Amino acid sequence: MQLRGCLQRPVGVPGSGIRGRLMRLVFDERGVRPWARAVLFVALSVLILLAVAKVIDLVISFVPGLHERLHAAKHAVKSGADIPPWFLMINELMLLGCALLATWIMTRLEDRPLARIGLPRQRWVRELAAGCGIGFAMLGVLVAGLLALGFGRLEPATAGFLAGLRSGLAWAAAALLIGAFEEIFFRGYLFTIVREEYGFWTGTALVTALFMLGHGHNAGENPIGLLTTGVVSVFFCLAIRRTGALWWVIGCHAGWDWAESYFFGSADSGTHASGRLFTLLPQGNISFSGGTDGPEGSLLCLVVLLIAILALPALARGRPAAEELPAAAHPAGEP
Secondary structure (H helix, E strand, O other), rough: OOOOOOOOOOOOOOHHHHHHHHHHHHOOOOEEOOHHHHHHHHHHHHHHHHHHHHHHHHOOOOOOOHHHHHHHHHHHHHHHOOEOHHHHHHHHHHHHHHHHHHHHHHOOOOOOOOHHHHHHEEEEEEEHHHHHHHHHHHHHHHHHHHHOOOOOOEEEOOOHHHHHHHHHHHHHHHHHHHEEEEEEEEHHHHHHHHHHHHHHHHHHHHHHHHHHHHHHOOOOOOOHHHHHHHHHHHHHHHHHHHHOOOOOHHHHHHHHHHHHHOOOOOOOOEEEEEOOOEEEEOOOOOHHHHHHHHHHHHHHHHHHHHHHHHHHHHHOOOOOOHHHHOHHHOOOOOO
């Protein structure tokens, strides 16, 4: 049996009986139903991650001192201490690899090109760079608002130019890996398959709920921060619909995280980056300063995000008409 495209092959379903009803839940005249493909993608990602984690645990056991360093870094994440960039780079590289492998498998099983799940080869460098600039600017506007209204204080943190440069490059790599993993996993294949069948807003609601759930366990998260996480997800989904790809949102996500963790050195859901350039200290009312959650836990963040959503046509370049999906492949509810 050829596996490529097997999820889109018609399956003979019995006309009656329990077996027929159960099969109709999973299959239709187009093959495996979209909801089942979405579940399969998530399950496949988890299984790959568990397998990779076992291999990594085995490797760690043969490297003297590595287990202790990883344990100390994990403790820093939970306790709110400074996190070294290498820890996030290793962690996010593993997660990104698992998400990419699961995505590649699912696109092969559907015989779907990667461009159709938001990873086209065209303009990726330009879109990535543009997104990075916008993400940095958005976080900069938010920090400027906090400082101007007295809800934050900025202090220098890094000693020495070379140390700051090395740390900045390391955190840039970490931020890019974080943005790539989260966008490809939540708003890549999963978002595409759901919105094609059930419409843009249903797909947005699903990935936003999962995105919020994934961030809900962070040690320093507060209710406002969780709400801003949801608004960020909606903003990114709208940006994907406008640009037709993931590159811009990956860059925007990375630019925001780099500015937050390294450049301004604020708290991020209770954690801090080691070797940061500045340190942003919250002051005053937690609802506005963000407290241990950092700027993302501030009501001002919601204002910045809502403005960004309204200004999205000016912030992100719309995809050319020639890159639109074929008529038969248009997502439900989208023109």
